[in-house]
Amino acid sequence: MRTASEIWTHLSSVMAGLIFAWATPQLRMHIEGYAHKAVGHVYPYIEVTFPEFAGERLERSEAYIAIQNYLNASASARAKRLKVESGKDSQSLVLSMDDDEEVVHEFEGVKLWWSSSQIISRNSTLPLPYRRFYRLAFHWRHRQLITLSYIKHVLAKGKAVAANNRQRKLFTNNPSSNWDSSKWNHVAFEHPATFDTLAMESSKKTEIMNDLLKFKQGKEYYARIGKAWKRGYLLYGPPGTGKSTLIAAMANFLSYDVYDLELTTVKDNTELRKLLIETTAKSIIVIEDIDCSLDLTGQRKMKKQERDSDEGKAGPVKRMTKGGEESKESKVTLSGLLNFIDGLWSSCRGERIIVLTANFIEKLDPALIRRGRMDKHIEMSYCCFESFKVLARNYLGIESHPLFTTVRQLLEETKMTPADVAENLIPKSDDEDEEACLEGLIETLKKVKEYARKKLEEEEKAAAAAEATAARAMTEKAAAAAAWSLIVLTFDKLRNWG
Numbered sequence: 001m002r003t004a005s006e007i008w009t010h011l012s013s014v015m016a017g018l019i020f021a022w023a024t025p026q027l028r029m030h031i032e033g034y035a036h037k038a039v040g041h042v043y044p045y046i047e048v049t050f051p052e053f054a055g056e057r058l059e060r061s062e063a064y065i066a067i068q069n070y071l072n073a074s075a076s077a078r079a080k081r082l083k084v085e086s087g088k089d090s091q092s093l094v095l096s097m098d099d100d101e102e103v104v105h106e107f108e109g110v111k112l113w114w115s116s117s118q119i120i121s122r123n124s125t126l127p128l129p130y131r132r133f134y135r136l137a138f139h140w141r142h143r144q145l146i147t148l149s150y151i152k153h154v155l156a157k158g159k160a161v162a163a164n165n166r167q168r169k170l171f172t173n174n175p176s177s178n179w180d181s182s183k184w185n186h187v188a189f190e191h192p193a194t195f196d197t198l199a200m201e202s203s204k205k206t207e208i209m210n211d212l213l214k215f216k217q218g219k220e221y222y223a224r225i226g227k228a229w230k231r232g233y234l235l236y237g238p239p240g241t242g243k244s245t246l247i248a249a250m251a252n253f254l255s256y257d258v259y260d261l262e263l264t265t266v267k268d269n270t271e272l273r274k275l276l277i278e279t280t281a282k283s284i285i286v287i288e289d290i291d292c293s294l295d296l297t298g299q300r301k302m303k304k305q306e307r308d309s310d311e312g313k314a315g316p317v318k319r320m321t322k323g324g325e326e327s328k329e330s331k332v333t334l335s336g337l338l339n340f341i342d343g344l345w346s347s348c349r350g351e352r353i354i355v356l357t358a359n360f361i362e363k364l365d366p367a368l369i370r371r372g373r374m375d376k377h378i379e380m381s382y383c384c385f386e387s388f389k390v391l392a393r394n395y396l397g398i399e400s401h402p403l404f405t406t407v408r409q410l411l412e413e414t415k416m417t418p419a420d421v422a423e424n425l426i427p428k429s430d431d432e433d434e435e436a437c438l439e440g441l442i443e444t445l446k447k448v449k450e451y452a453r454k455k456l457e458e459e460e461k462a463a464a465a466a467e468a469t470a471a472r473a474m475t476e477k478a479a480a481a482a483a484w485s486l487i488v489l490t491f492d493k494l495r496n497w498g
């Protein structure tokens with residue numbers, strides 16, 4: 001039997017050996033490796049936690065939000081316990097995973113488990129009394145796949161879902177006297193127009209949608225060719241042909257915000273620049289009726305004349321509202337507007353689209369609408385049969401009708417805007433069915449055709465009368481000239497005789 005002192009000596013040497021082994025890094029790694037393997041055999045899963053608040057300033061973690069969106073998108077199909085919250089428009093409902101619920105996902109054939117939990121926190125700096133987090137568990141064999149690919153995939157998908165679900169905004173600029181609160185006012189953007197409901201030839205629609213998609217996905221492309229990630233659209237055509245409707249459809253298609261810039265309330269070029277700086281990425285900046293809100297041609301001529309004098313000396317430019325009445329004097333100039341657009345192109349990070357609308361393209365200065373500033377010019381035209389069919393589907397819910405043939409023929413012979421066609425397709429009482437609406441439209445089209453015929457006839461008559469008057473005047477002038485020559489000749493002869 002060993003004595004107590006012998007046992008102590010033996011224990012001390014074992015302890016010293018262990019301490020020595022721990023102090024030797026290679027040996028320690030071996031021991032740790034074995035320990036991990038031993039634990040791995042018992043519990044072979046790795047768990048990753050994503051807390052809601054992270055970082056030094058305890059801000060809401062972007063990763064947490066992206067994961068939340070990613071998981072919510074498929075929650076109703078996967079989770080057994082769900083919770084319901086009201087959505088962005090406070091009418092729809094959003095289903096999400098309930099607390100302490102676990103769902104199984106699969107990525108490239110690998111199974112993984114997501115769970116959501118919360119614990120009461122004693123940390124008083126947190127904005128909420130509890131700490132929420134998501135936990136991802138997977139087999140340690142898939143560590144590489146999950147950490148290198150899957151988490152990136154989840155974050156990208158979650159961000160895309162968020163972009164789609166985001167409550168988009170419609171901004172309008174405040175007059176500078178109200179800039180204490182903010183330069184832009186906003187309301188929820190809830191225009192229902194889509195490319196599906198837009199009355200336009202389908203080939204033209206597809207072209208615009210492809211152009212927008214290429215732009216939206218073009219981050220790397222624009223960076224590679226060294227061009228700012230911006231695109232300018234000019235929409236022109238008569239009132240009521242759908243310019244504003246197309247802008248709404250574009251914003252819905254891209255999930256972008258809309259900044260509706262009202263130039264008549266902007267005092268000068270400096271204000272214009274300040275407004276620009278406050279706009280955010282993923283937005284469409286719209287200046288409607290550019291041909292009516294600024295006398296651009298006049299300004300350009302004036303600018304040319306005063307090329308040597310500075311902007312301040314150019315004097316205030318009178319701007320007109322759409323109705324033609326004069327609004328407050330403003331010093332916004334064409335060069336200010338061009339700088340605004342170029343500033344947008346060069347100084348603002350992130351993608352932006354600028355859309356100008358006009359009734360008369362010929363009134364606009366070529367510098368404003370040249371490619372590079374306004375890259376795509378879209379003419380919005382009178383209603384054709386294809387556009388009519390879209391309106392008939394929207395307003396009457398029909399794809400065909402025996403009266404369509406008459407409508408088609410009349411539309412080819414007349415000019416009617418989609419706004420007017422749409423107005424005729426709206427039932428005016430409960431008794432009016434689709435046939436009554438189509439008959440009403442045919443009646444109006446016939447009237448418009450008759451009116452146009454009479455107008456043309458009158459114009460032709462007036463032109464003929466003007467031509468006759470001109471011819472008569474020419475004859476009288478020629479006769480007078482001949483008489484005068486005769487007088488001169490006679491006078492000369494008399495003088496010679498004398």
Ligand SMILES: Nc1ncnc2c1ncn2[C@@H]1O[C@H](COP(=O)(O)OP(=O)(O)OP(=O)(O)O)[C@@H](O)[C@H]1O
Nearest residue numbers: 197198199238239240241242243244245418419422
């Ligand atoms: N192409 C279209 N597709 C679907 N609806 C249209 C179209 N054009 C006009 N409308 C209907 O007519 C109404 C007026 O159209 P919109 O305001 O888009 O015309 P606009 O070209 O912007 O006119 P303005 O030059 O006066 O601003 C819209 O509310 C819409 O209901």
Ligand SMILES: [Mg+2]
Nearest residue numbers: 243244288357
């Ligand atoms: Mg409009």
